Amino acid sequence: MAGRKLRARDLGIAPGSLAPGPYNAITDVPGVRVGHRTVSLPPDVHSGVTAVVPDGVSPGAPLPAGLFAGNGYGKLVGATQIAELGAIETPIVLTSTLSAFRAADALVGWLLERPGYGEAVSLNPVVGECNDGYLSDIRSRPVLAGHVREALETAADGPVAEGCVGAGTGLGALGFKAGIGTASRRVRVGGRDVTAGALVQANFGGTLRVGGREVTPADVGVGPGADPDAGSCMILVATDARLDARQLTRLARRAVFALARVGANYGHGSGDYAIAFGTRRGGGVADADLGPLFTAVLDAVEEAVLNSLLAAETTKGHRGRVLHALPAEGLRSLLRGP
Template sequence: MRAQDPNSPPPTARDRARAVGLAVGELPTGPHNALTDVPGVRVGHTTLSRPPRVHSGVTAIVPDGVGPGSPLPAGMFAGNGYGKLIGATQIAELGALETPVLLTSTLSAFRVADALVGWILERPGNAAVRSVNPVVGECNDGLLSDIRSRPVLEEHVRAALDTASYGPVAEGCVGGGTGLTALGFKAGIGTSSRRVPLAGREDTLGVLVQANFGGTLRVRGRTVTPADVGLPPAGPAPETGSCMVVAATDAPLDARQLTRLAHRAVYALARVGAGYGHGSGDYGLAFGTRPLGTPAGPAVIRDDDLDPLFTAVLDAVEEAVLNALLTATTTTGPGGHTRHRLPAAPLLALLQGDGAREGEQPGS
């Protein structure tokens, strides 16, 4: 059954990192501090929760107008390739995204990809389409869910796609993050955004993480274990994991530059203590919302001007992971395995105590 941490109410948006005083970096966020702050990007979830056996689901990232006949520039990077990023080789080869991006559980990824193909073929204007490259990422939720049951069905995929919306994005134990763990805590979906000054203009970058990786949490340079915040030890984790990081931007970047952005999205996980273990698939996928081959519009940003965007993705990914940990719900799965959410109050007390001992404020 699901249980809450002692003396801790269910998480809400007020538990996000920025809301509790753990903002990352100097750049401002978009209005929702979410991937959907990038114009033309929607997010939807289908959450499957049948405690204690099933904690799973699917998350859909849906760029407006994307399709086989209207691809978007994209790049990807596998920091450690122990995973299933369906569609990765075509993105690497052509630098093009032609479907929404779906995130789910490892053994459900193939059914999800098939459902996505069916959904794409039914879209207006696709009657003559004979080849589709579905893009589906996954994380292993087998510690807290019956992964072998493969509970994600076509109807769940279609629901996530059809209900994808702009605005605030649900985080924590939702969609493809429902049964995930990271850094010794309950984790899941997290998101963040930044407004970025680029060569005399301002663009938006947003990220969404599906967090399920090993290592030891670091917050503002301080190692944080469950015991440090008053929780029982997490116990050994299976040598499975992964993290999918999806970044989007309306900045005019080409596929090569988006690949560079995807690299930084994976590098950013080191800031929060990622272990990049043998069994962890650590993937970054970045796409632009300006269609390929558009004759009008601004010129591609010069490489020399990309540093603010690189800073933005590092900061946004770090904050998105913290959001995933802080907004999750303590969950017990099959076999009695439990992972606790990261509680904000004890974490802040820990960081403030460190600051007092060092004669400085946290993050100064």
């Protein structure tokens, strides 16, 4: 395992029976790219940007999308137009809460410079956020327009960096250091092989569950985590199944439901959102055929959260606060039992 971080599958944790794509990442969906820009000035700044860029998306060629807010305590820029029109017309950017508005402006500026946008007079930038203020000086708003542009311009297919990277740099979930995580599933829907991929920005409260077993920091020999009621989660789901916006909204619901599997408590101050988008325009899948795709999303989101925890690193941040990583060997020993 030298040269890369452990993931859930390396510990034998593989939710469900469906197979993942080759990278076990949202980028297994053809035409989906991911870019990160980490903004780190220890000990006080641990922040950044993550961009999910579907090929060809634009106001003139929007992609079908659905949105579900499990708990709407958040600053999801562009949410109402997704709900109203069932489409996205820009890449999706994730960042820190107080940097969401600067990121939206930077996304608009970047797009207006792209070919084909010379006559654009309206854009709906989509920017999600989680609050990294436990570990990072959030009031300094360290994410700048150049960071957003770098994440967009370096977005690539293939393996996706996880843990303390990009928009996940300063986050914690379920009592441990967390961050960005991703996973995918291959499934047959309506007579066609398709892929569903998930990417999470994990920062939510609760008690971690792995395979139905609760896992606290004390169980694996590390210090206590942050307030278990604090935090949020942004989930992005992509698929090349030919779905309409209503069906993608149904997928988005399952993505939020999946957080219960890993122990989320959906607290008062938790912004639990999912956006599901399709890379193929136009419906064509019957509702009765969606069951396997629902399963794929539930399993991929569960594994993505676990990957976000296992890839993260113990971080000492603003005001001396610390979030400890979930130790892989400690978790392995706990799951094996005496």
